[in-house]
Amino acid sequence: KQEVTQIPAALSVPEGENLVLNCSFTDSAIYNLQWFRQDPGKGLTSLLLIQSSQREQTSGRLNASLDKSSGRSTLYIAASQPGDSATYLCAVDRSGYSTLTFGKGTMLLVSP
């Protein structure tokens, strides 16, 4: 059974810091990996999608990497801002039909 773990569970940093969020999964047979952002009481916003054949994806200040063989992904956020404060979720597609298995998330607080 696929399990997804996110470390740390919570992170507090001052504005301007570069930071790394970690995601690990137990079964390397994934089709893709997706990073999401969730604000309190809201739905999920898709940040980046990495297909299983890719090593990384970039969008603005965000960079996500994928190492399938070791079962790991990282989300790098450059020059963090207070507006980045949210919960970040990692999810893997275990079926090829975008049926996602989620981690519990990392709650990020960026202080001015």
Place this chain on the structure above:
Amino acid sequence: DGGITQSPKYLFRKEGQNVTLSCEQNLNHDAMYWYRQDPGQGLRLIYYSQIVNDFQKGDIAEGYSVSREKKESFPLTVTSAQKNPTAFYLCASSIGGTTEAFFGQGTRLTVV
């Protein structure tokens, strides 16, 4: 303005009653999904549909039912058989296959 609309935002149900959550998308996506989110847990898949008039059970389908009569609509019924229905419910859609998933803003269901 394309997107996924979930309604209502908040829903209260008495024990023993069935209740239906609405999910509509105008993205012309073939696939739609329902997830449940509980505090301290990752999102869990309830049901998904890859095409009209077809759907499959996810990891926690017991006590739930769905229909997919139209491409743009995928309503979820929480039945009285669901023992612990209080949760945040999220609907998602994708083009199909292993592609990016997009989420609605969620419905918070509370049993009173």
